[in-house]
Amino acid sequence: MTVADVVAQVGDGRLEDFLRAAVSLVAREIMEAEVSVEVGAGRGEIAPGARVTHRNGYRSRAWETRVGEIDLLIPRKRSGDAYFPSFLEPRRRAEQAIVAVVMEAYVNGVSTRKVDRLVEQIGVEGMTKDRVSAICRGLDGQVKQFRERPLLGAYPYVWLDAKHVKVRDQGRVVSKALVVAYAVHETGCREVIGLDIGEVESGVFWTEFLLSLKRRGLAGTQLVISDQHEGLKAAIARVFCCPWQRCTVHFCRDMVMHCRRDQRGLVAAALREVFNAENQADARARVTQVIEKLTGTTPKVCALLEAAEEDLIAFYALPADHWVKLRSTNPLERVNKEIGRRSDVVGIFPNDAAAIRLAGALLAEQNDEWAVARRYLSVESMALVLTGPQDSPVELITPVVEELPVAA
Structure with a gap:
């Protein structure tokens, strides 16, 4: 198109065509300028001294935009790295994952009005099985590599978390457990070290998941932090011995x-005092005081506190600088909420692979951010932990997996 053609279309009121043509024109000029720099000469220019290579025609690529699909003609070079336009930044893994999940749901006939609105918002068109497969293959390879990478060095602290997601399985929508393992490396940096999905949070499932981490090299674990689950607690005792x-x-x-509602403030304040003690001995004394104080009014709370005492104050045996970050799973709340936010958008996953794909892509990005961020724990304080006892090798505990009780 010439400038006169563009002006004529505006005058005729063909605004949509004008916008599409304008974007196409600007994109073409950007590509021609960028490839001229990489080639070392403009189109038709004779520059024997500065020229690096020659042009070699064009390749067609569809570009989805807010003004519709534009057919780009991307210049090709005869040699060297292939040219890729700067304005066509590859999608981030998380964005690819959400697109793939939505498209897969659409192709498999499980779309809803909510999914349709999402498809419209992100501008995805052409829901074909070939396109879904192409995106999924690329993402699945990255997620698999991330999930199966070797774990090198010691990981003194491990957090375990589970989130239930809805998955379509053999014509039914069922709730499955999406489990994630986080850890602090001996260098003080946080990592996502494991991801899996299971039918239920049974002791056998947790044991196999933890054993898979050890087979990949997880070692040096001295404390595992999680929410209450009897099957998980038994699996930790068997696999980590910590x-x-x-x-x-x-x-x-x-x-x-x-x-009762009028007792909740008093009970919460009393329990917080236990977790803000000066040391482990002080914490035990405070537990005794809380039980003596509340036995008459809240006997159920006192009985549960007494039964869980050792598990609640285990963090006091480690360096004081780490206590705030070890006594709960709160440091991971932001990551967990992000997984929940994305899974809520999808609603029902078409299969297990789609859930792993989306969560894996999000966690891989989070892991990359942690790798370049400030250390979670200082190297000096981690040195105090690394002098402690190491856990048993995985071969010693593998035979007892089937002996664990199944906890729903």
């Missing part, structure tokens, strides 16, 4: 539900 720290925040939330 103390388990029950999340104190979740414990407090559970305890206040065993009280």
Whole structure:
């Protein structure tokens, strides 16, 4: 198109065609300028001294925009790295994952009005099986590599978390457990070290998941932090042979539900005093005081506190600088909320692979951010932990997997 053609279309009121043509014109000029720099000469220019290579025609690519689909003619070079336009930044893995999940749901006939609105918002067109497969293959390869990478060095602290997602399975919509393992490396940096999905949070499932981490090299674990789950607690004892720290925040939330409304403030304040003690001995003394003080008014809370005492104050055996970050799963709340936000958008996953794909892409991005961010724990304080005892090798505990009780 010439400038006169563009002006004529505006005059005729063909605004949509004008916008599409204008974007196409600008994109073409950008590509021609960029490829001229890479080639070392403009189109038709004779520059023997500066020229690096020659042009070699064009390749067609559809570009989806807000003004519709534009057919780009991307210049090709005869040699060297292939030219890729700067304005066609590859989608981030998380964005690719959400697109892939939505498209796969659409192709498999499980779309809803909510999914249709999402498809419209992100501007995805042409829901073909070939297109879905192409995106999924690329993402699945990245997620698989991320999930199966070797774990090198020691990981003194491990957090375990589970979130239930809805998955379509054999014509039914069922709730499945999406489990994630986080850890702090010996260097003080946080990592996402594991991801899997299971039918239920049974002890056998948790054991196999933890064993898979050890087979990949997880070692040096001295404390595992998670919410309450009997099957998980038994699996930790078998696989890691290290103390388990029950999340104190979740414990407090559970305890206040065993009280009358007018007692909840008093109970919560008393429990917080236990988790803000000077040392482990002080914490034990405070537990005794809380039980003596509340036995007459909230006997159920006192009985549960006494039974869970060792699991609630396990973090006091480690360096004081780490206590705030070890006594609960709160440091991971932001990541967990992000997974929940994305899974809520999808609603029902078409299969297990789609759930792993979306969560894996999000966690891989989070892991990259942690790798370049400030250390979660200082190297000096981590040195105090690394002098402690190491856990048993995986071969010693593999034979007892089937002996674990199944906890729903």
